[in-house]
Amino acid sequence: MQTRNLNGLTTSAIGFGAMVLVDGMYGHVDDTRSPATLHHAIDAGATLIDTADAYAAGANEQLVGKAIAGRRDEVQLATKWGIVFEGGRVVHHAHAQEIRVDGRPERAREAAEASLRRLGVDVIDLWYLHFPDPDVPVQETIGAMAELVREGKVRHLGLSNVTAEQVIAAHQVHPLAAVQGEYSLWTREPERELLPVLKELGIGFVPWSPLGAGFLAGSADHIGTAGEDFRANHPRFAPQNLAANRDRFAPLRELAQEREITPAQLALAWLLHQGDDLVPIPGTRTPSHLDENLAAAEIVLDADTLARIGELAPAGVAAGAALL
Template sequence: MDNRIIGPEGLTVSAVGLGCMGMSQGYGAADDAESIAVLQRAVDQGVTFLDTAMSYGSGHNEELLGKALAGRRDQVVLATKFGIVRSPEGVRVDGRPENVRRHCEASLARLGTDRIDLYYQHRVDPQVPIEETVGAMAELVAEGKVRHLGLSEASPEELERAAATHPISAAQYEWSLWWRDIEDDVLPTARRLGIGMVPYSPVGRGFLAGPVGVDGFGAGDFRQNDPRFQAENLKQNEAIVAEVRSLAAARGVTPAQLVLAWLLAQGDDVVPIPGTRRAERVEENAKAADVELSQDDLDRLEAVAPRDAWVGDRQSFAAHRVVRTPV
């Protein structure tokens, strides 16, 4: 697995990472023993950029990584996020400076480590100026508890203001062949600031790896509520995926490898973090880093899966930036 260097401070990560949320929430029940085996297999494959968050399973995901990485901590680049708080009362955003340290120290304890390689603000708190939150995060860098800072789902203006406060190494957004809205304004801003791009759901929540419909979702799978998987939207999107699968077969790769290679071809500052709970998928995704797409390959993909052909909103960009406590 090749490495990529992202951000103004030279953070080195594996070209393909691993998103770990699904091991604790979002996609139905998971088996901890199997998840730990997948995490360890990922490291064996050179997938050493691991992404978690304090909110995933309300701390369960960080604890899971702590167990899986016991004795192997120095082999990985560990990213976690703070700011989405889950409680019996609901879900809220907390970017208050006085709480940043508490969130970080709790994550360190769950992860069983003395430092976090990349620490993201999971969502910008609309009640707190981003300069204040990032300023508190910068104090953790000065103390050695955190190495690099990141933001998730921040607006272009918020990226600007954050980067003026402290160097931002990475910005995380949903980005894939079927969801490309960030290309309009976020991506140009991040590149001007030298911020690396870390796409989550780079295989379209599994959809781009093959046809997936709501009938195949188990209990607790949040994709049941995603408009892109619903009714006529699903039918139109499946027709596009069929074309992508044909291109992948002609190229001698899997659909997942093709769409991951497409993202990697968007620039050396792009590091996707596909999620999975299966060891064979980790290996499949890792091999996408070895797939070199020609301009002809990219043109063919653009022709069969143009940005405006996909249908269904991803539940609105704003909803992913701000999580509000139910009243």
């Protein structure tokens, strides 16, 4: 697996998003299968493992911690904090649920130490603020997070789901290694403001949902019911929008077939060609799909192919609103 640099943090070119190992995201999860999936990811070279304290109320961090026990030096461990289930401020409605955050500086230490305990490690490689708190200047939150870096409990800081202005403000307080946000061939909004700022400041970008919640991989034929599959509440997976999106993105599937690669590989390879400081984190529970995703790091798309992809999937082509 090739490596990439996120402003000082070297990781695999493609990471692994562990959120898919949570019940209620893409259906039921087999607890015995999840550790095997993580082991396979590491064995195959996906060394950036991404989780969050909000995934299954901390259980996802515990799962990741158990899976990497004895293999800590083989991975770059990323987690997030800031989402709360009571109190806080509502910042978004997603998955048909409110997303509430509490990014007060006094909570940072408590959150970091709780994540360290669940993960069973001494240091977090990349620690993100999951969502900015609308009642707290991001500079204040990052300032508190930076104290954990100085104490050696965190190596690098990041932000998730933020604006370009928030990145600039936070980066002046403490250098950011990476920003995480939704980015794919059906969600290209970061190209307008966020990505130019990150490139100017030398900050890496970690796209979440790089396969459009499975749509770009062709795995949206069977959507589970609400409560077991979050896509049941996603605007782009509503029946009318989903039908329109299948038609609109059909030419991309045909292009992948022409190039003798899978649609997922085309989507991931396109992302990797957007800059050498992007590290997508697709998630899957299937080892064969994991191998397929990671093989995208070896695919070279020529200028004509990249131009054609841009014509077939311009910004705004997807029917339905983005998730956030």
